[in-house]
Every structure is written in C-alpha cells, then in structure tokens.
Amino acid sequence: MAELLSNAAIPAVVFLIVVTAYIKGVPVFDTFVEGAKEGARTAFDILPVMVGILAGVAVLNGSGLIDIMTGLLQKPAQAAGIPGETLPLLLIRPFSGSASLGLFSEQIAKVGPDTFLGRALSTIMGSSETVLYTLAVYFGGAKVKNTRHAIAASLISSYTGMLAAIFICRIIE
C-alpha cells in the first residue's frame, strides 16, 4: 500500500496536470519548456549555496568533532532520559543528511530494528529533516541573504520533534 502510493503518486500528478491543461486548450509543451527554463536557472543559483553548506558539513564530519561532543554530552543526556546511543544521531541530523543516514544504518544494525532503541532511531530519522541544508537551499534559491529567525525556529522544531520521537517510543515500548 505504502509502496503503491509513493510509486503511483508522480505518474498520477503528471497525468492530471497534462491532461487537464490539454482539455483546457493550453499549449502544453510550449508552456512546459517555458517553465523548465526558469528551473534550469534556479538550479544554477543554488550550486554555490550547496558547495558552501556541504563544505562546512564535510569539515565538521571529517574532524571527529561529533564523536568528541557525543562523549562530552553522554552523561547529561542520560540524566535527562535521552539514551546515549541516540546522541550522535541527534547531533548530526539537522546538519548532514548523508552522514545521519549512514550513522542510522550502522546503528540500527547494531541495536536491532525492533528494539526500543531501534524504533527510537527510526522514528527520529523518519520524522526529521536536514534543516540546515533545506533552509539554505530554499532561501538560496530565492536569493535571500538574511533568513531572520528561520534557522532558530527550525532547530527548536527539529529538536522538539526528535525528543518527542524518543518519548513516544518509550511509552509504547
């Protein structure tokens, strides 16, 4: 069911748009090309933003800072009821999509997918997004320099969601 939904969604959307437009007498292909040109320009606007963000994240990942911070935060986190095993994922998740996915696959194999920890890690991953990348690319695409409170609000939202994920999994355990 889940697979069917995600597989059928794109063809259904494309079909609906194209057929409706044709019936309404829109010059479908010409319009499409006109719009696609705008997309190509935007994609190139985003490239410099992408290089900057990924370079910053790469430095952070390569330096081993996350491991050091995990070590430092281990005790306070456990006192607050956050399992130490989830800490590296909590730290890296908002900043790097590829690093958090790699970390997740590695850890879930270690703790087992159907344990409390396995479910907590899965829920954290499933309900959160690479905040920094998403915001940088979206605002970069619109050529916005001052994002105001966007990053702060997103980090609050992201961490509340991830802590809620751990809490929910503990309740239903």
Added chain:
Amino acid sequence: MLNAIWVIMIFSGIVTGLITGRTKEVSEAILSSCSQAVNLTIVMLGAMCLWTGLMKVAEKAGIVDTLARLLRGVFRFLFPGIPKGHPANGAIAMSLSADLLGLGNAATPLGILAMKELSNINGNSPIASNAMVMFGVINAACIQLIPATILIIRQQAGSADPNSIIPCVWVASLVSTLTGIIAAKALERASKTPGCQGKGPGRHLI
C-alpha cells in the same frame, strides 16, 4: 544567522581536526564535498526543470488556483499577506503536497519555486518575510506520510515489522511541525530585523 553558523562549522571543524590530528580527513572531506555539491545540483537540475515546467502548465490550466482555493483557510493563518489569487498560494500547496507524499525529487524544486514566489511578494528583498520564514520552517519540519527510505533500511536490518514505526513518525512529525509554527510565530515579534513588507511587482514567476 547562516553566516555565523558557517563560520562556527568551519572554525570548530578545522581546529578540532588540528587537535585530533585529522587534518588529512578534513582536507579530503572538504574537497570531495565540492564535487558532491555539483553532483547534487546536476541531479536536481533535471528534476527542477521537469517540475517548474509542469507547474507552469498546471498554473495555466487553473489547477494551481483550485488547489490554493481548497487550502485558503489554513494559508490565511500561516501566511498572512499573500494576495488572493497570487501564484504563491498554489506553489506552496503543491510543494507541501509533494512533501507529504514523500516525493523528494519533486519537493525541493517545488519548494524553491514557492519560496521564489513568496520572495516576489516581498519585493525580492534580501531579507526574508514572515511568510517565507514560516514556509521554510514548515518544510524543514518534514511532514511525511510514508518515510520510505527509513522503512527500507529497517527491512534490510531484518525488522519483523518495518512499518510499525509509522504512527510514531506521524506523531513526532506533528509535534515538530506544530512546534515550528509556534516558534516561527513567536520569534516573528522577537526578530531583530522586522520582516520587509515591500510590495513586489506581483509578476508571475512561473
């Protein structure tokens, strides 16, 4: 804020790398990240063209307007200040639908498109408007019905019931989205820079 975060990331990363003696890893990572960025952009270039093209078709066919009208009530609360019938309404609706369905390749281009429409209302100012911040925050909160990638990894890890986490994911996503909306609304007032409310030309971007 991105300025400060970037400096912190680079500074703390390089200093830690020097202390832990991982300068080789750091220099390798920073160079490979550049080609990774190019790869991502090339992958997105095609999807970006496809979805902006289709959005233009959908807009001309009136589909975007219909979708926007359906969501008018919610939008009036979340994004006050978007003129009635402006294409930004439809672009936001399309982008959030793609998020919900987990269409990663479509969600990003549609999201950027919606952001550009919102920027247009904001007079293409380099300072984000309240609506733009709200849209960015909701997108970054990841409202997704089926977290497909995570379910696949769970299955590969030998889970007896990979889908069992879906209700938990929904609740956690809802918590994070609602917190994001509240935080964005609350910080709007506390923000040092007021949202630029310049009137844009209202030109149709797509």
